[in-house]
Amino acid sequence: GGIITQTPKFLIGQEGQKLTLKCQQNFNHDTMYWYRQDSGKGLRLIYYSITENDLQKGDLSEGYDASREKKSSFSLTVTSAQKNEMAVFLCASSKNSDYTFGSGTRLLVI
Amino acid sequence: GMPVEQNPPALSLYEGADSGLRCNFSTTMKSVQWFQQNxxxxLITLFYLAQGTKENGRLKSTFNSKERYSTLHIKDAQLEDSGTYFCAADSGGSNYKLTFGKGTLLTVTP
Incomplete structure (x- = not known):
């Protein structure tokens, strides 16, 4: 078995701040994803990466950067946090259709 | 319209009841997955389907690529079935990228 770990679990930021979320997996999965979950809107893809050092934009990439420094880790940066923003960021990894999610990072911007 | 339309947005069931969720797709999808968010x-994977029907305990899912829909049927609902259910579909291509429905919030009460 493996595990996918997101840190931090909770993140409180200030308006305009640059915030970084981290994700690690030990499944040896090639592809990793960052999704944003807002209430009533489902999950929307921000960035994904099919291998180390690869980055692909999703539907919601504006305002975010991502980095796949090594196969096991994928980080997401909110480049300028928006006031009153509240969302859950979910990381996932996959090999073909075998898809595993992390438990999420809950972001609140004050 | 939305690539993946999921209904209903919310569902309340009494323990022991049966019901179903449905996702309609605006285009032909290669596969679908159903997740439960606890x-x-x-998010926990319930089913992956490239075609046809799968059953697992009290859950059954069907995917009809040609007719562009998938269903998830819950039989004899239990309290622990409460949560949000998502369908997510892959339209094909070189990367496995899922598009999610907005989710169904299921509440099971005694």
Missing amino acids: HRGR
């Missing part, structure tokens, strides 16, 4: 926020 109270801790983690």
